[in-house]
Amino acid sequence: xxxxxxxxxxxxxxxxxxxxxxxxxxxxxxxxxxxLAECGVQALVAVSMxxxxxxxxxxxxxxxxxxxxxxxxxxHPEQPLPDAAEEEALFAWIRANQGAMAxxxxxxLPYYLRQAAEARGEAxxxxxxxxxxxxxxxxxAELGKPIVLHAVYEDADIALDLLERHGVHxxxxxxFKGSGDTLRRMERLGCHVSLTPDVVYKEKxxxxxxxxxxxRLMVETDGPWxxxxxFAGRTTHPSMIRQAVRKIAExxxxxxxxxxxxxxANSCRFYGIPAV
Numbered sequence: 001x002x003x004x005x006x007x008x009x010x011x012x013x014x015x016x017x018x019x020x021x022x023x024x025x026x027x028x029x030x031x032x033x034x035x036l037a038e039c040g041v042q043a044l045v046a047v048s049m050x051x052x053x054x055x056x057x058x059x060x061x062x063x064x065x066x067x068x069x070x071x072x073x074x075x076h077p078e079q080p081l082p083d084a085a086e087e088e089a090l091f092a093w094i095r096a097n098q099g100a101m102a103x104x105x106x107x108x109l110p111y112y113l114r115q116a117a118e119a120r121g122e123a124x125x126x127x128x129x130x131x132x133x134x135x136x137x138x139x140x141a142e143l144g145k146p147i148v149l150h151a152v153y154e155d156a157d158i159a160l161d162l163l164e165r166h167g168v169h170x171x172x173x174x175x176f177k178g179s180g181d182t183l184r185r186m187e188r189l190g191c192h193v194s195l196t197p198d199v200v201y202k203e204k205x206x207x208x209x210x211x212x213x214x215x216r217l218m219v220e221t222d223g224p225w226x227x228x229x230x231f232a233g234r235t236t237h238p239s240m241i242r243q244a245v246r247k248i249a250e251x252x253x254x255x256x257x258x259x260x261x262x263x264x265a266n267s268c269r270f271y272g273i274p275a276v
Contacts, residue, residue, distance in 0.1 A: 012260035013042045013276050014245070015267040016238035017194050018106070018148065018174040018220035021046040021069065022056040028224070028235055033064060039239040042264070042276055044069050045220075047106040047148055049076040051090045058100055070271060072105035072148050073097065074136060078113045081128045091139065098143050102271050103172070105148025107136040109155040130158060137162045146170035146270060152177040160185055172270065175222055176208060183211050192270050194218040197240040200247045201229030209251045214259070218267045219244050 021029060021044060036044075046061065046069050048054040054073040061069035073094045075082060082090065094101065109129050117124040140147040149171055151159035156178045163171050169190040176183075176193045186193065193212045196219075199205040209217070223236035231240055242260070249259035268275040 011040045012245075012257045013264045014040055014219070014238065014241050014260065015042055015264055015273075016044045016221050016223070016241060017172065017218045017267050017271070019044050019046055019223045019238065020049070020225075021060055021223075022048070022053050024224050029060075032223075032235075032237055033068075036068065036238065039237075041238045041241075043067060043267075043273060044238060045072055045102060045148070045271065046070065047072040047076075048074055049079070049106070050082070051075075051086065051093055054090070054093060054097075058097060061100065067273070070102035070273065071100055072103040073101050074105045074107040074148070075132065076106050077108045077110040077129055077133070077150055079110075081132060087132070091135070094139065095143075098145070101143075101145060102273075103146040103148050104136050104140040104143070105146075105172070106150050106174070107133055107147065108150030109133060109158060111150075111152050111155045130162075133159065134162050134166075137166045137168055140170075141166045141168050146172060148172045148174060150174065154178075156182045156186070160189060160191075163189060163191075170270065172218070174220055177204065180211060183208070187213065187216060192216050192218055192266065194220040195244060195248065196220055196222050196225075197227045197231055197236075197244045198229070199244050200231075206247070206251060209248050214252055214254075214262055215266060217248065217263060218270065219248070219263050 046057045048057050057071050061071050114124040149159050171191040173191055174194045175196050195205055195209055199209050219241045221236050221238055221240055245260045246256045249256045265275055
């Protein structure tokens, strides 16, 4: 199914603030990138899984029109920890390529990996992941970059402890799941939260949309992660964000275009990107 193409009247600008662009197959990725302009998608924040992923995201950004792909360099936590040599190589690479980086990310804590291990009756030491996340938080502070976090439920509070300790306030919690108390703590620190297209059909995500102030919200796809509801069977595309915006507008009691422009402005401001 082709991506949604907005009517002229609804052509407010869109930014996908969290997408695994390098995880798409080459054909799907080419089709996605070639359709962004006609869908009104101004920019993507492409996050990374590790060193090889960082290098691929950087390559893709250099092939795209200037400003279309914004790079986030990091190490996704839902995988085994890197060994010492891999970790040092990654941090050295990030420092060497910091000029091409919009943010540190995706980094965080392995909630789902830990849950799976514990369900099998296996111990899952978390200390190494916390230490790695702390190092990424310090890197974000050192480089003056925002940080993109995979930290859900109780893991978000561990991440918030680290952010507070190192004075990092430009934190983007993607696809957040957690308590109202944690959300209020994030608000006090100045963090932002992004919502995926599942806000269209999931009540829990709708509750997050209602709880987070509009000026702290952004939108994302986390593509190529697949969605259900009206998106079932479709390759995840940044144009799906418009349906998420429509639902957020409904929740916030705004017109779709007004909500869309606010969400886009939030994203530009957070990532230091000139708005169109």
